[in-house]
Amino acid sequence: MTSKKFQLTNPANGRSTELAAHQGSVGPDALDISALLKDQGVFTYDPGFMATAATASAITYIDGDAGVLLYRGYPIEQLAQHSNFLEVSYLLQKGELPSSKALALFTTSISRHTMLNEWIMRLYRGFHHDAHPMAMVATIVASLAAFYHDSTDIYDDRHRVIFSHRMIAKLPTIAAAAYKHALGQPHMYPRNDLDYTGNLLQMLFAVPCESYAVDPLHAKALDLLFILHADHEQNASTSTVRLAGSTGCNPYTAMSAGVSALWGPAHGGANEAVVDMLEKIGDVSRVPEFLARVKDSKGGVRLMGFGHRVYKNFDPRATIIREMCHKVLGRLGQSDNPLFELALKLEEVALKDDYFISRKLYPNVDFYSGIIYRAVGIPRSMFTVMFAIARTAGWVAHWQEMIADPEMRIARPRQLYTGPTRRDYVPVSKR
Numbered sequence: 001m002t003s004k005k006f007q008l009t010n011p012a013n014g015r016s017t018e019l020a021a022h023q024g025s026v027g028p029d030a031l032d033i034s035a036l037l038k039d040q041g042v043f044t045y046d047p048g049f050m051a052t053a054a055t056a057s058a059i060t061y062i063d064g065d066a067g068v069l070l071y072r073g074y075p076i077e078q079l080a081q082h083s084n085f086l087e088v089s090y091l092l093q094k095g096e097l098p099s100s101k102a103l104a105l106f107t108t109s110i111s112r113h114t115m116l117n118e119w120i121m122r123l124y125r126g127f128h129h130d131a132h133p134m135a136m137v138a139t140i141v142a143s144l145a146a147f148y149h150d151s152t153d154i155y156d157d158r159h160r161v162i163f164s165h166r167m168i169a170k171l172p173t174i175a176a177a178a179y180k181h182a183l184g185q186p187h188m189y190p191r192n193d194l195d196y197t198g199n200l201l202q203m204l205f206a207v208p209c210e211s212y213a214v215d216p217l218h219a220k221a222l223d224l225l226f227i228l229h230a231d232h233e234q235n236a237s238t239s240t241v242r243l244a245g246s247t248g249c250n251p252y253t254a255m256s257a258g259v260s261a262l263w264g265p266a267h268g269g270a271n272e273a274v275v276d277m278l279e280k281i282g283d284v285s286r287v288p289e290f291l292a293r294v295k296d297s298k299g300g301v302r303l304m305g306f307g308h309r310v311y312k313n314f315d316p317r318a319t320i321i322r323e324m325c326h327k328v329l330g331r332l333g334q335s336d337n338p339l340f341e342l343a344l345k346l347e348e349v350a351l352k353d354d355y356f357i358s359r360k361l362y363p364n365v366d367f368y369s370g371i372i373y374r375a376v377g378i379p380r381s382m383f384t385v386m387f388a389i390a391r392t393a394g395w396v397a398h399w400q401e402m403i404a405d406p407e408m409r410i411a412r413p414r415q416l417y418t419g420p421t422r423r424d425y426v427p428v429s430k431r
Helices: 036-041 077-082 085-094 102-111 119-127 134-145 157-183 198-205 215-230 236-245 250-262 270-281 286-296 316-331 338-350 354-358 366-375 380-404
Strands: 003-007 016-023 058-061 068-071
Touching: 003 338, 016 036, 036 338, 068 085, 068 316, 077 316, 085 102, 085 157, 085 198, 085 215, 085 380, 102 157, 102 316, 119 157, 134 157, 134 250, 134 380, 157 198, 157 250, 157 380, 215 316, 215 366, 215 380, 236 250, 236 338, 236 380, 250 380, 270 286, 270 338, 270 366, 270 380, 286 338, 316 338, 316 366, 338 366, 366 380
Parallel strands: none
Antiparallel strands: 003 016, 058 068
16 A cells, blocks of 8 residues: 655644545545644544545455446456355455365355354244344344354454354354244254255255255355345445444454344345335336336435445446346246336336436346345345345455454544533523
8 A cells, every 4th residue: 555645734724734645456545634633623524434434445346437346356247257155255355266175165164154052043032923034133143242252352363264154154044043933934954065055045945844955046046146245345334343343342243233234224125125116116107107206306206226325337236136137037937027027117217318317327236136035035024134144244354354454443433513512501490
């Protein structure tokens, strides 16, 4: 990381501060403003952190204008075509693609950590049958801190590896158990003879009284979605993991904080909102009417699944998911799936409309992912849980990077205070 120097002079007091503009390997420079408070007595103000780099990271790079997403330098399109989720998980953590031997060892380690302690399984009995799965997942992830006292020294390299493998391995088991609890069905134990997503599917849909065969296309579809969702730079949930983790807390509680942040409808819950929108539209013939309401500033109607906080061009992940949508629905005999037809029509009309083009509102990753989840039998309440399973790979990679960073400090954002100035207390009898 190299730096350029800038001189900032405050016209109010004439004092100057030298600021370094750090240059990363690619992307915009980052202006180091850490001396401003000491030299100038001012904070910076950036609501939503739209222009603030809170950390240096070597994991993921996004160019929102060009529609580029790189994991450790590898284009998402290449990884989606050639890789699998566990290989991508290894890449995110280690920084390099694994050798065949390293990948085999990593895969074996993950498969050996999939089971949950039986006392953890009993915790599910404390939830009402209609509890949201994300509430259960966040709680169970946090509860892991009560079971692994022997390997949670965050400054021990080996402990960090064990924790990371456990999180990636156990999230599918935790998620599937939440789903089974809601159904009132027996929990299915993981099977080490299945691959990562195949194992998840059997834990979700198998029952003890009959055999279950994993559909390879369904497993491939989930694996692809997990690759695309594995990391996305300093998004809200990843930043939450870093923020919580910077306190030195038990790493499982930092992951639970990330799960909770992901639950928000503006973040991981967006694909649920897309399906809701499509169902409300109801028919292809109503697409023009719906888009007219979206364009009406007084209508209060939002076009879900279009546009992105970072991407100002086409989301590169949406193109990949769209192709998989065709494959899954075609296999299931649902090529005429009404929701998919609606999605295609909505995309077609919106991408020809100057209103949406001028605002750079293009389909994002959430636009098609919910349709795929629904097609393979995953209910809407589990959509965000699927997102959490995938994003765990990114969370543990960022957590590891942060803990190993010698510049790590407890996160402590500042504020622009807008409340009352100093005032004296008045006794209740005189108010």
